[in-house]
Amino acid sequence: MISRWTVVVDRDDLTKTEVLHDELTAELEDCEVLLRVSHVGLTANNVTYGVIGDLIGYWRFFPTTAEGRGVIPLWGFADVVESTLDALPAGTRVYGYLPMSSHLVVRAKLTSAGFVDTADHRADLPAVYNSYLVTTNDPAYDEQLEDLQVLYRPLFMTSFLLADQVADNDFYGARTVVISSASSKTAFGTAQCLRDKGVRLVGLTSPRNVEFTSGLGLYDTVLPYDAAVDVEPSVYLDFSGSSDVRATLHDRLGADLVKDISIGLTHQAASQDPRSQFFFAPEQLRKRTADWGSDGLAERFGTAWRSFTAQAAGWVGIARHSGPNELVDVWQSVLQGKANPDTADVITF
Ligand SMILES: NC(=O)c1ccc[n+]([C@@H]2O[C@H](COP(=O)([O-])OP(=O)(O)OC[C@H]3O[C@@H](n4cnc5c(N)ncnc54)[C@H](OP(=O)(O)O)[C@@H]3O)[C@@H](O)[C@H]2O)c1
Structure with a gap:
């Protein structure tokens, strides 16, 4: 018993x-x-x-x-x-x-x-x-990395596939990516995957998390939620689910907000909005399995994962x-x- x-x-x-x-x-x-x-x-x-x-x-x-x-x-x-x-x-x-x-x-x-x-x-x-x-x-x-695995592995696959999808679509013509709940692990994993891809990364976060998020060194700019972003063609990756943050961004950027993708809802309210497209990781997974084969995908993910975990323990x-x-x-x-x-x-x- x-x-x-x-x-x-x-x-x-x-x-x-x-x-x-x-x-x-x-x-x-x-x-x-x-x-x-x-x-x-x-x-x-x-x-x-x-x-x-x-x-x-x-x-x-x-x-x-x-x-x-x-x-x-x-x-x-x-x-x-x-x-x-x-x-x-x-x-x-x-x-x-x-x-x-x-x-x-x-x-x-x-x-x-x-x-x-x-x-x-x-x-x-x-x-x-x-x-x-x-x-x-x-x-x-890796037995030594069990902590990192239980925390990040389920999140980083999403970071990897999301970053891949926006890069694969040439950032929908934009050169700025605005990311909310930028202090969250899935968000900063995405930022890490998008580093050095020729886009400006802007992190939005709560005032109390600005210092931590800036300290990651992954975003070009980190702003508190109530600050105004620059008006330029931008993609929005939403991890917060906040309808207020979404509305403010759409009002400010207008047609310059070329793509609005919803991934998470750390603010704990589902804000379905027809302007936002839900990110469905299995779809990009299927696409890349077809493009690269399972081994090719595993190899690319493995490289990204090792690069991420090498840094994540310090963050x-x-x-x-x-x-x-x-x-x-x-x-x-x-x-x-x-x-x-x-x-x-x-x-x-
Ligand atoms: N679609 C998918 O496939 C997929 C996969 C993985 C994760 N996600 C989603 O991504 C989001 C982030 O997940 P995570 O595990 O990476 O998060 P995490 O690292 O635990 O995120 C913590 C951050 O979330 C915000 N937050 C947490 N609790 C909050 C609260 N009660 N009120 C307001 N803000 C709060 C704060 O960020 P700020 O101050 O920066 O807002 C906080 O620093 C989740 O909604 C998760 O479900 C989606």
Whole structure:
């Protein structure tokens, strides 16, 4: 019998949390594997999973019977503790999408890189979230870089593909890229990918985050949200989701705002606006897989990832936490935007 804890969040009020405890008593069925969650990261991206949980289906990855509540997904490492598959023996370490819970049972279908969870409730959810990598099969895995992997790997793929898409479209004719929530990891990862591509990078951020964002040395100009940008042909990459920031930019730039792309909503309000085009990473992924082949894409991503991680450790320090209560503290801090961008949170379960 295995004791499990799970942090559940009120789906209508993400500030309300509870730690639930239960016992895992059922025998594993064919192809099932029991994972013990080990090491995860938590950033604004995980809050977004909760904010648009119903829209995209994020609540359905790790269902709970707790009425009106849900389990927030996290990215990180877990270890196999019980298995019905010889290829995934106890002790196998895997990376993927994990619940705010000490344990997870998956129904594994083996792949060359690891396995896919084929549990019924995940069948119609985006495939990218259902794949798990076995660390010993993953050329990009480095035990020393686990902190960077749990924090940045799920974000940097988006940074890489987004930067690639705008460069691939010759910046839609503009030579300035304006990026909101410029202090966020996905935003500054995008800026890093766009460095030296012949465009001016303007970061917009909260007044309290101007110093940190400028200190990254990735943006040519960093401005607080209430400052006016120069009027020149520009692309807007929106990580904040703020309708006020969007409206101000459109009013000021008019036709010079040649492209408005929405990627995130750190300000926690979905602001659908017909002027903005949603960035859909799998589309660019498909395009580049066709252009470069899987190996060519992996090689290019690998080069970008190594260049990013070589610098990222110097930009953001790591704050370590452990157990469900500290996980809840980190959740509250990230949710309320209290977290300082110079520090990122990793939690050991
Ligand atoms: N579409 C995709 O495929 C995709 C993939 C990855 C990430 N994203 C999105 O990109 C965004 C950034 O994610 P991340 O994990 O990189 O973020 P992060 O590093 O945790 O970002 C922290 C920053 O977000 C802003 N922020 C955080 N909480 C806030 C709050 N309560 N109120 C106002 N501002 C707040 C602040 O930036 P400022 O002061 O600079 O505004 C803060 O410095 C998320 O919305 C995420 O979902 C999208």
